[in-house]
Amino acid sequence: MSELQETLDMEARAHSEHAQELRLWLRLLTCSQLIEKRVRAGLREHFDTTLPRFDLMAQLERHPEGLKMKDLSHRLMVTGGNVTGITDQLVAEGLVERTGVEGDRRVFRVRLTELGRRSFADMAEQHEHWIVEAFEGLTPRELEQLHRLLGKVKQYQKELE
Numbered sequence: 454m455s456e457l458q459e460t461l462d463m464e465a466r467a468h469s470e471h472a473q474e475l476r477l478w479l480r481l482l483t484c485s486q487l488i489e490k491r492v493r494a495g496l497r498e499h500f501d502t503t504l505p506r507f508d509l510m511a512q513l514e515r516h517p518e519g520l521k522m523k524d525l526s527h528r529l530m531v532t533g534g535n536v537t538g539i540t541d542q543l544v545a546e547g548l549v550e551r552t553g554v555e556g557d558r559r560v561f562r563v564r565l566t567e568l569g570r571r572s573f574a575d576m577a578e579q580h581e582h583w584i585v586e587a588f589e590g591l592t593p594r595e596l597e598q599l600h601r602l603l604g605k606v607k608q609y610q611k612e613l614e
Contacts, residue, residue, distance in 0.1 A: 488587045495583050500576050505531070507580065509539050510565065510573045513549060519564030521554065548572055 493504050500507075512520060512528050520528070526536045540563055543549040548569035554560040565573060588596060 488584070491587070492580060492583050495579065496576065499579060500572075502576070505529075505535070506539055506543065507573075507576055509536065509543070510548065510569060511577070513563060513565045514570065514573050514577070517564065519552070519562040522561055522563060525563060543569070 489504070496502050496504060496507055508529055509525060512525055522533060522536055522540070525540075526533045529536065540549060540551065544551060547566055549563050550566050551561045551563055554562055591599065
């Protein structure tokens with residue numbers, strides 16, 4: 454059974470005798486995973502790419518001057534080996550380039566190439582469309598209310614840190 458199916462089954466097993474907070478958590482998790490599944494499939498079908506590659510390019514798009522590999526790893530919350538593997542693929546495709554960092558031959562800075570910027574712009578536009586589409590069942594007022602309420606949950610979690 455896939456992780457997504459397990460999550461869906463967990464939500465289905467939650468009954469009214471379970472804490473409302475638990476049922477809400479399972480609903481949020483399920484919604485997040487369902488949307489992510491559609492985004493992953495869309496990236497694969499329309500752009501022949503993966504979500505980790507999209508995420509790496511998104512980080513680089515925010516930093517036109519590029520990022521050091523260790524900074525990419527930290528921002529993406531993955532190991533350096535994962536970043537290196539994805540970067541190698543993107544370099545081979547001409548979407549990113551590696552340059553040395555003056556004063557340290559062991560450190561590389563990675564940045565989008567012109568082709569990478571154009572490719573990412575296309576992907577980002579479609580990605581935004583998929584996310585907007587995921588929330589089409591809500592009115593503008595409901596969207597604002599959900600955003601505000603989740604903001605309160607986020608703030609409380611930060612206070613607990």
